[in-house]
Amino acid sequence: MKLSYYPGCSLHSTGAEYDASTRKVCEKLGIELVEIEDWVCCGSTPAHQCDELMSIALPAKNMALAREQSGLGEICAPCASCYSRLKFAQERLTDDHLRRQVEHVIDARYPDDIKVLHMLEVISEKVGADAVKEKVVKTLDSIKVACYYGCLITRPPKVTAREDFENPTDMEALIEALGAETVDWNMKTFCCGAAFALTRTEVVVDLTGKILADAHAVGADVIAVGCPLCHVNLDTRQQQINEKLGTNFNIPIFYFTQLMGLAMGIGPKDLGIHKHITEAESFLKERALI
Amino acid sequence: MKIAGQKESKIDPTLAEEIRQRCGENVFLCYQCKKCASGCPTRPFMESTPTELMRYLQLGMIDEAMKKDTIWYCLSCQTCSARCPQNIDIAHVVDAVKIIVQEKNIKVDTGNAKLFNRLWMTLLKYMGRMYEMGLTGMLNLFSGKPFKDLPLGIKLIKKGKLKLLPTIKRPFEMMKMFSRARDLKK
Numbered sequence: 086m087k088l089s090y091y092p093g094c095s096l097h098s099t100g101a102e103y104d105a106s107t108r109k110v111c112e113k114l115g116i117e118l119v120e121i122e123d124w125v126c127c128g129s130t131p132a133h134q135c136d137e138l139m140s141i142a143l144p145a146k147n148m149a150l151a152r153e154q155s156g157l158g159e160i161c162a163p164c165a166s167c168y169s170r171l172k173f174a175q176e177r178l179t180d181d182h183l184r185r186q187v188e189h190v191i192d193a194r195y196p197d198d199i200k201v202l203h204m205l206e207v208i209s210e211k212v213g214a215d216a217v218k219e220k221v222v223k224t225l226d227s228i229k230v231a232c233y234y235g236c237l238i239t240r241p242p243k244v245t246a247r248e249d250f251e252n253p254t255d256m257e258a259l260i261e262a263l264g265a266e267t268v269d270w271n272m273k274t275f276c277c278g279a280a281f282a283l284t285r286t287e288v289v290v291d292l293t294g295k296i297l298a299d300a301h302a303v304g305a306d307v308i309a310v311g312c313p314l315c316h317v318n319l320d321t322r323q324q325q326i327n328e329k330l331g332t333n334f335n336i337p338i339f340y341f342t343q344l345m346g347l348a349m350g351i352g353p354k355d356l357g358i359h360k361h362i363t364e365a366e367s368f369l370k371e372r373a374l375i
Numbered sequence: 376m377k378i379a380g381q382k383e384s385k386i387d388p389t390l391a392e393e394i395r396q397r398c399g400e401n402v403f404l405c406y407q408c409k410k411c412a413s414g415c416p417t418r419p420f421m422e423s424t425p426t427e428l429m430r431y432l433q434l435g436m437i438d439e440a441m442k443k444d445t446i447w448y449c450l451s452c453q454t455c456s457a458r459c460p461q462n463i464d465i466a467h468v469v470d471a472v473k474i475i476v477q478e479k480n481i482k483v484d485t486g487n488a489k490l491f492n493r494l495w496m497t498l499l500k501y502m503g504r505m506y507e508m509g510l511t512g513m514l515n516l517f518s519g520k521p522f523k524d525l526p527l528g529i530k531l532i533k534k535g536k537l538k539l540l541p542t543i544k545r546p547f548e549m550m551k552m553f554s555r556a557r558d559l560k561k
């Protein structure tokens with residue numbers, strides 16, 4: 086299986102371990118990722134809240150590049166925000182007037198037949214939990230995982246075409262295939278405050294505090310995520326949350342691809358586990374997983 | 376129009392139409408069920424709720440729609456858009472209002488969002504990709520909090536998660552794209 090790969094800016098910086106673990110896991114599963122050469126930023130939230138036209142043109146530019154360079158019909162975007170911007174662009178570009186404007190801006194034809202997939206969709210739909218199970222060499226049966234989807238992997242349904250957007254379960258199926266237990270909890274699609282990570286930190290502390298509290302209350306040992314922005318917020322703000330709420334959270338936050346990698350026998354260094362701010366390596370040692 | 380106990384509101388009857396032209400959403404479809412407000416994660420921080428915003432837009436209450444901080448607490452989390460029984464893309468409506476406020480340079484406290492957006496788009500225009508160090512540094516500097524999150528930043532640099540130097544991709548193409556888009560908008 087061969088897919089275009091659009092890592093996005095975060096996977097080249099704060100989400101470096103998501104990029105590393107995605108590549109390693111895909112290699113094990115026989116998925117070839119062809120990175121779009123010299124891709125540009127999707128514009129993310131700032132673009133759509135200040136420049137409607139560019140917010141559609143930037144994703145369209147990347148889709149046009151993918152088509153020109155490799156001719157592949159599918160793009161894998163592991164970042165929930167990139168994924169959402171690509172999908173939003175596709176939805177809006179069904180409008181002919183806007184499409185003509187965007188094609189003028191990017192000076193290229195917009196390919197309207199590309200399928201955009203989040204990394205979670207690539208694994209659950211194109212590989213399947215059963216095939217993942219066959220690759221497991223080290224069961225994760227010593228940990229309890231809260232699967233966290235955040236906003237944009239599942240919402241809005243007119244863009245993601247998901248019916249289960251209030252209570253998605255595909256990440257759970259995948260994590261259970263690795264031998265781990267998953268928990269039933271309330272905050273799996275609650276927002277972490279991503280867009281305010283740098284501007285309204287007090288909101289982020291409030292929202293992530295609620296997410297961590299719920300995961301803690303149902304007895305989860307770790308939280309699994311599929312978005313670099315969710316990861317940054319949940320992983321880096323725990324100390325601040327503890328100071329503000331008087332709590333004692335110390336919950337390791339993993340990308341679901343890192344958990345897959347661990348179960349498939351990929352080394353923790355290769356999966357970038359040492360890059361987390363909330364200590365994850367000692368937790369895994371304690372549970373005899375590394 | 377006058378609401379009891381409040382000062383007279385300025386009415387702009389073209390407001391709803393302007394929103395429709397900008398984002399294609401018809402605010403008159405809203406029947407004030409409050410589903411958007413009840414699921415909104417930042418509603419407790421907002422001066423008025425997303426439901427109230429829809430009402431202001433229907434009635435053309437331009438100051439209430441543009442000058443309250445409601446839109447600037449919206450995270451674009453898409454909960455409201457996903458749940459609205461009338462299929463209104465409320466988050467898209469909020470974006471349209473944000474864009475009007477920024478374009479018309481209306482003086483409101485955006486919680487540094489306007490500065491953040493401008494820095495982001497400028498970096499993008501010349502570099503093609505986001506440069507987190509530059510973005511955070513400039514944001515903190517211009518917003519008067521130069522040392523905000525400094526200890527965390529240092530940790531992230533040590534972990535190799537923040538690059539000191541930017542990666543520059545397709546700068547000329549990007550500048551041309553931005554200028555063509557600007558011409559189209561004129």
Ligand code: SF4
Nearest residue numbers: 405407408409411459
């Ligand atoms: S959910 Fe829709 S119909 Fe209900 S109040 Fe909000 S915008 Fe109006």
Ligand code: SF4
Nearest residue numbers: 415449450452453455
């Ligand atoms: S998109 Fe904005 S207004 Fe809608 S629920 Fe989320 S934060 Fe609230």
